Amino acid sequence: MHTAIKEIKSHRYGDGDAIVVKGWVRTRRDSKSGVSFINVYDGSCFEPLQVVAPDSLNNYGTEVLKLTTGCSLIVSGRLVESHGKQQALELRAEQITVVGWVEDPESYPMSPKRHSIEYLREHAHLRPRTNVIGSVARIRNAISQAIHRFFSEQGFLWVASPIITASDCEGAGEMFRVSTLDLQQLPLDEKGEVDFDQDFFGKEAFLTVSGQLNAEAYACALSKVYTFGPTFRAENSNTSRHLAEFWMVEPEVAFSDLDESAALAESLLKAICQAVLSERRDDLQFLSGFVDADLIGRLETLVGSDFIHINYSDAVAILEQSGREFEFPVFWGADLSSEHERYLTEQHFKAPVVVKNYPKDIKSFYMKLNDDGKTVAAMDVLAPGIGEIIGGSQREHRLDILDARIQELGMKLEDYDWYRQLRRYGTVPHAGFGLGLERMVAYVTGLGNVRDTIPFPRTPRNASF
Amino acid sequence: MHTAIKEIKSHRYGDGDAIVVKGWVRTRRDSKSGVSFINVYDGSCFEPLQVVAPDSLNNYGTEVLKLTTGCSLIVSGRLVESHGKQQALELRAEQITVVGWVEDPESYPMSPKRHSIEYLREHAHLRPRTNVIGSVARIRNAISQAIHRFFSEQGFLWVASPIITASDCEGAGEMFRVSTLDLQQLPLDEKGEVDFDQDFFGKEAFLTVSGQLNAEAYACALSKVYTFGPTFRAENSNTSRHLAEFWMVEPEVAFSDLDESAALAESLLKAICQAVLSERRDDLQFLSGFVDADLIGRLETLVGSDFIHINYSDAVAILEQSGREFEFPVFWGADLSSEHERYLTEQHFKAPVVVKNYPKDIKSFYMKLNDDGKTVAAMDVLAPGIGEIIGGSQREHRLDILDARIQELGMKLEDYDWYRQLRRYGTVPHAGFGLGLERMVAYVTGLGNVRDTIPFPRTPRNASF
Numbered sequence: 040m041h042t043a044i045k046e047i048k049s050h051r052y053g054d055g056d057a058i059v060v061k062g063w064v065r066t067r068r069d070s071k072s073g074v075s076f077i078n079v080y081d082g083s084c085f086e087p088l089q090v091v092a093p094d095s096l097n098n099y100g101t102e103v104l105k106l107t108t109g110c111s112l113i114v115s116g117r118l119v120e121s122h123g124k125q126q127a128l129e130l131r132a133e134q135i136t137v138v139g140w141v142e143d144p145e146s147y148p149m150s151p152k153r154h155s156i157e158y159l160r161e162h163a164h165l166r167p168r169t170n171v172i173g174s175v176a177r178i179r180n181a182i183s184q185a186i187h188r189f190f191s192e193q194g195f196l197w198v199a200s201p202i203i204t205a206s207d208c209e210g211a212g213e214m215f216r217v218s219t220l221d222l223q224q225l226p227l228d229e230k231g232e233v234d235f236d237q238d239f240f241g242k243e244a245f246l247t248v249s250g251q252l253n254a255e256a257y258a259c260a261l262s263k264v265y266t267f268g269p270t271f272r273a274e275n276s277n278t279s280r281h282l283a284e285f286w287m288v289e290p291e292v293a294f295s296d297l298d299e300s301a302a303l304a305e306s307l308l309k310a311i312c313q314a315v316l317s318e319r320r321d322d323l324q325f326l327s328g329f330v331d332a333d334l335i336g337r338l339e340t341l342v343g344s345d346f347i348h349i350n351y352s353d354a355v356a357i358l359e360q361s362g363r364e365f366e367f368p369v370f371w372g373a374d375l376s377s378e379h380e381r382y383l384t385e386q387h388f389k390a391p392v393v394v395k396n397y398p399k400d401i402k403s404f405y406m407k408l409n410d411d412g413k414t415v416a417a418m419d420v421l422a423p424g425i426g427e428i429i430g431g432s433q434r435e436h437r438l439d440i441l442d443a444r445i446q447e448l449g450m451k452l453e454d455y456d457w458y459r460q461l462r463r464y465g466t467v468p469h470a471g472f473g474l475g476l477e478r479m480v481a482y483v484t485g486l487g488n489v490r491d492t493i494p495f496p497r498t499p500r501n502a503s504f
Numbered sequence: 505m506h507t508a509i510k511e512i513k514s515h516r517y518g519d520g521d522a523i524v525v526k527g528w529v530r531t532r533r534d535s536k537s538g539v540s541f542i543n544v545y546d547g548s549c550f551e552p553l554q555v556v557a558p559d560s561l562n563n564y565g566t567e568v569l570k571l572t573t574g575c576s577l578i579v580s581g582r583l584v585e586s587h588g589k590q591q592a593l594e595l596r597a598e599q600i601t602v603v604g605w606v607e608d609p610e611s612y613p614m615s616p617k618r619h620s621i622e623y624l625r626e627h628a629h630l631r632p633r634t635n636v637i638g639s640v641a642r643i644r645n646a647i648s649q650a651i652h653r654f655f656s657e658q659g660f661l662w663v664a665s666p667i668i669t670a671s672d673c674e675g676a677g678e679m680f681r682v683s684t685l686d687l688q689q690l691p692l693d694e695k696g697e698v699d700f701d702q703d704f705f706g707k708e709a710f711l712t713v714s715g716q717l718n719a720e721a722y723a724c725a726l727s728k729v730y731t732f733g734p735t736f737r738a739e740n741s742n743t744s745r746h747l748a749e750f751w752m753v754e755p756e757v758a759f760s761d762l763d764e765s766a767a768l769a770e771s772l773l774k775a776i777c778q779a780v781l782s783e784r785r786d787d788l789q790f791l792s793g794f795v796d797a798d799l800i801g802r803l804e805t806l807v808g809s810d811f812i813h814i815n816y817s818d819a820v821a822i823l824e825q826s827g828r829e830f831e832f833p834v835f836w837g838a839d840l841s842s843e844h845e846r847y848l849t850e851q852h853f854k855a856p857v858v859v860k861n862y863p864k865d866i867k868s869f870y871m872k873l874n875d876d877g878k879t880v881a882a883m884d885v886l887a888p889g890i891g892e893i894i895g896g897s898q899r900e901h902r903l904d905i906l907d908a909r910i911q912e913l914g915m916k917l918e919d920y921d922w923y924r925q926l927r928r929y930g931t932v933p934h935a936g937f938g939l940g941l942e943r944m945v946a947y948v949t950g951l952g953n954v955r956d957t958i959p960f961p962r963t964p965r966n967a968s969f
Contacts, residue, residue, distance in 0.1 A: 041759065043659055043727070061759040062727070063930050081758075082726025083659055111930040113759070138759075139901070139931035147929055164718075164922040165929070167725035176726055180661040187652050194508055194548055196645040201960040202667070202734045203680075203749050205967035215668075215704070217680045217711065219738045222690060222698045233687045239680070239738055239748070241965035246682065253629075253960055253969060260632035261547025261641055262508070262527070269667045269733065273684045273704055283704065284668050294506065294526040294578070294603075436604070457629040457969055464612055464630070465528050465576040466604035495666040495718060500706035502670035504718060504922055 041113070045084035047128055048321075052118055059115045060088060060130060061138075063168065066151055067106050075103055079112060079130075082167075085174060085321035089121065089129040090114050102137050107144035108151045109168065112137060156491055163495050163504050171329055174322035175492060178315055179480045183267075185314035186288055186476075189307055190265050195290060198257045200250025200266040205242050206454065214245035215273045215283075246271035250289050251471065252405070252458055255434060258291035258469050259461045265290040267476075275499050279488040282477060284497040291471035297407075297416040297433040298348075300470040301393045304420050304429045305346045307474070308391070312338045315483050322484075331485030337424055338483065346391045349383075351375075351414065354394050357387055374401045375419070377426050384421040392421045404444045405458075406432040407468075418472070425482045431472020438462035506578070510549035512593055517583055524580045525553060525595060526603075528633065531616055532571050540568055544577060544595075547632075550639060550786035554586065554594040555579050567602050572609035573616045574633065577602060621956055628960050628969050636794055639787035640957055643780055644945045648732075650779035651753055651941075654772055655730045660755060663722045665715025665731040670707050671919065679710035680738045680748075711736035715754050716936065717870070717923055720899060723756035723934050724926045730755040732941075740964050744953040747942060749962040756936035762872075762881040762898040763813075765935040766858045769885050769894045770811045772939070773856070777803045780948050796950030802889055803948065811856045814848075816840075816879065819859050822852055839866045840884070842891050849886040857886045869909045870923075871897040872933075883937070890947045896937020903927035 041059040042052070052058065062081035069075045073094035078087035090112075092103050106112075116132040141147050148162045149169060159166040166172040187197065203217050219239040220226065228234040235243045250266035257264045266289045274281060290303060315323065316338055327334045349357075358369040358379050367376045375383075375394065384392045396414040399406070406415035420429035435441040441462060445452055452459065480492035490496040495504045506524040507517070517523060527546035534540045538559035543552035555577075557568050571577070581597040606612050613627045614634060624631040631637040655662065668682050684704040685691065693699040700708045715731035722729045731754045739746060755768060780788065781803055792799045814822075823834040823844050832841045840848075840859065849857045861879040864871070871880035885894035900906040906927060910917055917924065945957035955961040960969045 045659070061932075063725075082661070082728075109930040111759075111932045138933070139927075139929075141930055142928045148925075149929070164721040164925065165725070167722050173726060176661055176663065176722065180656075180663075183662050184652060184656050187649060191645075191649050194510070196547070196641055197648050198641065198645075199734075199751060199959055201749065201962060201967070201969070203736075203962050203967050204969075206969070215682045215684060216687070217682060218687075219680060220687075222681075222683075222685075222687075225687060225690070239740075239964060240962070240967040242967070244967045256629040256969070257632050257641065257959060260528075260630070261638060263547075269664075271668075275704075284666065286664060294576075460613075460629065462604075463607045464604075464614070465574040465606055467526075467576045468603075494664055494722060497666060497668050497705070499704060502666070502668050502705040502707070502709050504666070504669075504671070504721070 043083040044079070044081050044086070044088045047088060047118065048084050048086055050127070052128065054118060054120050054128070056118045057116070058118060058130065059113065060090070061113050062088075062111070064106050064108055064110045064112060066108065069104065075099075077103075077106060077112075079114065080173070082173060082176075085170070085177075085325050090116070090132050090135075091119075091129055092132045092135060096132060096135060098135065098137075103135055106137070107141050107147070109141040109147055109149055110137060111139040156486075156488070160490055160496070167494070170325060172491070174319075174325055175480065175484055175486065176494070177322050178319050178484055179476075179492060181315050181318045182311050182479060182483060183476070185311050186267065186307070189310045190290065193263070195263040195265050196257070196261055198254060198264045198266055200247065200253040200268060200289075202247055202269065203240070203244050204247045205240055205244045213273050214248060215271050217244045217246060248272060249287065249473065251291065251473065254289055254291040254471065255458070255469065256461060258293045258471070259465070259467060262293045263290075277499060279490075280478065282489055282493065282496055282498060285489070285493065286476035288474045288476060289471060291469060293467045293469045295433075295470045296468055297395060297418060297470055300431050300433065300472055301346070301348065301395070301418055301420070304393070304418075304431065304472055304474075305391070308420070308422070308428070309342050311479065312342050312483065316342070326484055330487075334485045341391060341422065344390045346393050346420070347388045348393045348395060350395055351397045354383055358382065361387070372398050372400065380419070380421045380426040384426065385423045389423065391423070394419050394421065402432070404448050404450065405434050405441070407435045408440050408444070416470075420472075422482065425478065428478055428482060429472050429474050431470065433468065433470040436462055436466045436468050438466065508548040509544070509546050509551070509553045512553060512583065513549050513551055515592070517593065519583060519585045519593070521583045522581070523583060523595065524578065525555070526578050527553075527576070529571050529573055529575045529577060531573065534569065540564075542568075542571060542577075544579065545638070547638060547641075550635070550642070550790050555581070555597050555600075556584075556594055557597045557600060561597060561600060563600065563602075568600055571602070572606050572612070574606040574609075574612055574614055575602060576604040621953070625955055625961070632959070635790060637956070639784075639790055640945065640949055640951065641959070642787050643784050643949055644941075644957060646780050646783045647776050647945060647948060648941070650776050651732065651772070653779075654775045655755065658728070660728040660730050661722070661726055663719060663729045663731055665712065665718040665733060665754075667712055667734065668705070668709050669712045670705055670709045678738050679713060680736050682709045682711060713737060714752065714938065716756065716938065719754055719756040719936065720923070720934065721926060723758045723936070724930070724932060727758045728755075742964060744955075745943065747954050747958065747961055747963060750954070750958065751941035753939045753941060754936060756934060758932045758934045760898075760935045761933055762860060762883060762935055765896050765898065765937055766811070766813065766860070766883055766885070769858070769883075769896065769937050769939075770856070773885070773887070773893070774807050776944065777807050777948065781807070791949055795952075799950045806856060806887065809855045811858050811885070812853045813858045813860060816859055816862045819848055823847065826852070837863050837865065845884070845886045845891040849891070850888045854888065856888070859884050859886065867897070869913050869915065870899050870906070872900045873905050873909070881935075885937075887947065890943065893943055893947060894937050894939050896935065898933065898935040901927055901931045901933050903931065
């Protein structure tokens, strides 16, 4: 058995304990007095373990002095209290076994010099070996576990919404087609059109853009559910906020309304930030120096602040009266763009903001129509430093009003038959929202680009690895 | 605020407490003495809450007496100790608000009569309202949370492996193509072949069949990782064990070998079964009566048993000497089929069995070649009642041997360039396995068909909802 480095860092071991560590070389430094200091990491925490290798080791000259960044090792020895400031314990090696060398260290893509974040992206299979992407991986895991814990403790059931969907009614223009047809020999029907009856599912199929409608079916039976899975958008957007494949968390609650959903969103965001603050302080401290000095303060502020609630109409009035010149014009009926959202949350309120009750014409058919007949019970949650992080709504649970909205938008009632049945049989007010995991990780880590928050990002012209 | 029914069932409330419950009618029974008994469920646990509605309620005649299965209600009242045996507390209603009626109760697809499991499958959007699929949903959630907890407590990081992959080297024949090309107007290149350079990713892309290779990249940097996400198989298999879309759990551990992987698999399976036994006893008891009387005993046996470890060669000898006539012949070099696996685990050993070290010719290229040159360090975990539930291996971490295997199988080295780099730079022995979530849920619930263990199953000619 060997010991994870985080166990040593968390003071479960003391001076003189015999242990075995397995990991990779981060750096090696040789002193003139015939001893080498090797920083070894194993991914279990940010800080590497300092291994002290005396020249009395039988492979000191033949191997230890040849170790380079990335070599894999097994080190056995005893812990000793370090004289340095940062480290409480270092490992005095009694045996070092080199498990794997780095072939041609000069050309090793993860050599110890500082690489650009764009360069790391091109080496997505090796970048978890770096400090920054290692930190992102641990924080992403902490966030994901916190999300499952949060919902589980509140009695939510995790529900797998389908990834492949044959309903082309969610906006097929931005969807990826899923097919097993042979493109070199497409079967055609008598009209000369592609015969999808011969495709795997017997009809056109796509990758889902949201699990919400399916989650509603489960919420209308089991009360509190959430999805947590990949969703897809075939948008040709090369921005720092867009991925073709991204993970989404979508809670859905029966007998619930917009304000309860806003309160749930606030607790969720705070629970996530609190979890990272208490579990991954090491990685946050590193990232503070690397990308954003105010990172920890920003998360602590979010945890401690009361979210501001404001109606869309009042938000528009604030923006109109701001005296700012925005790139996109502000008027009642226009969707808020990123610059507007950031003004509200960063300049005006200096706090997270929930904007509620948007004009129905800029929102989706399934959102509950308010009594004014003009707005729907939709919300966006905006946070300083990132803008919109959550979007949600109360759903229209009244069949007659839902049907009118579907027809008003030129959609076909029969395409929504199963969804409408949820309103036909024991309907209940219900509400939910969606949180994009990668944007959340980008926010918490301070990294500006979602491509660095998912291990193997998929974007236009890129599906490598 | 309202109270989840499970809170009442778990004795957090007592006689005389005033509460509000929100849920749906399971059944209604009227007594001659002018009182109605309404069983209400909200999905939070198996047992419904008995609501006692006296005829003194102002809507007793106009509404309460018209309630049918599936109607949604808000009931406020006080808890009283029940005279019945099964229920400790029932709710004496002081007010019943009908939130949603069931339109035309005679035609309600989830009417209280017993429906076939096949009929329920055709109503996947409503079936979570039934006892059986409600139980499955809660057990599936308990299993999923137990999996995340298990790995998290052991220091594993959850890693998102990509869903869309452009590597066509994992067996493209059974993969779904992902594309945004217009099938009616396919772009062709100068050779007259489909020009995938114009597709979204600039080349052919597919849905992943496994996250393993990607997980290996992360394990070779962070030591202990697991994936938990959807995977896809475009196999035209209409069996009770196959889905086109299913969820897979794939741990991958650096500095690890086959025996450690087998031990990890054993602990994982036991942790899952133990979690369901302690958290979902109510649903297991119901399912015992519904599908499999020995359900609970089977899970308890698994938790209490030591898994048998046996080499493939010895397993073949046992099968050859069994005196059984198998449909598929048994000989050294043949893959074990379901009947062989079930004989070993159910008849011969009467315990879970780990079969190890299979002939290399029936296993994948990435598995570690054993010193005999004939077998690889692969394992299958077999459990009584289901057969193979886990498959895994130690991975080939030696570049020269991996390269020889790739070439031996007629594959191209350059297609595996990034994967081979993991062996070129600080390679380590590593191992992992895959657990299919739906098969696990089928095993734990006793349901014979994986289509009933995922909310919206995708199979040949079916991607509804």
